[in-house]
Amino acid sequence: MDPFLIIGICGVAVLLVSLVFGELFDLEALAGDWFSTAALGGFVSALGFGGATAQALGAPQLVASLVGVGSGVLVGWFAAWLTRWVKNAGTDSTPTPQDMLGWDATVVSDVPADGYGAITVRRGGHTVRLNAKAERELPAGTAVHVTGVLSPTAVTVAATYPELL
Template sequence: MTPFVIIGLCGVGVLLLSLVLDGILDFDGLAGDWFSTAALGGFVSALGFGGAIAQGAGAPQLVATGIGAGAGLLVGWFSAWLTRLVRSGATDETPTTRDVVGWDAQVVSAIPDGGYGAITVRRGGHTFRFNAQAERALPAGTEVHVTGVLSPTAVTVAATYDVLP
């Protein structure tokens, strides 16, 4: 059982190296993500710990090795799949002022008649704050809809429902 535990600990060491060195040790020329340090570390650690568990449950050495290899293939495949998924994931561009037209917002600083107040737009986990102008005075807390762009920091808004004076 001790050799399997040592193999498992070596696999954990490879996984830690893959986190610290961020793919420097990856073998880019060999089948992409299948030979990444994350996939190899997952395979080796699952082989070791899977074999140790099987041997601890009473399985003979050869059977424990087969069980460990099966566990290693499963974890190695999952690591490669997850690595590929993360690397190919697209990221959205940061929204610009013109992107907020049509979005809902909330007045955080009252908008006076003919003047500027402030609004907050929340979208995709981001909070954007803009100076805002409206056709009529709007108190803080009013739900608004962004109708246009005046500058990179200012927008025009309209109340989404009638506001009582």
């Protein structure tokens, strides 16, 4: 078997181990994400397969090696960039009651006419449960929308389909 193919297969094995088990070695002391297992596996596999491709196209050993190193650097850089981007990608913050004005919700605990019940708001992967007050009684399961904010944990609501109540 061609040495370049063996190198490429070893690189793919490192990538698979990296995906299954996460970072194997604490390489972050060297240069952060540049020497992560994913970047190392990407470099080694691209070096092997790039060199094997160049050699199969008739390139001499030296040219095939240079093509392999070039493709390895390119793929290794991309893997490092992608790893850093994924690690630093922000997530949406939990919505506040002020953000929820006009949003749809569901009553989970009956809202009496003179007191508080509970609603659940689901939006963007977040589930928020709040105390709720309404002008009239709303049974559990009623579709509502948030009409006002009373406090950080309480809102006013109105039935989405009042004609059904």
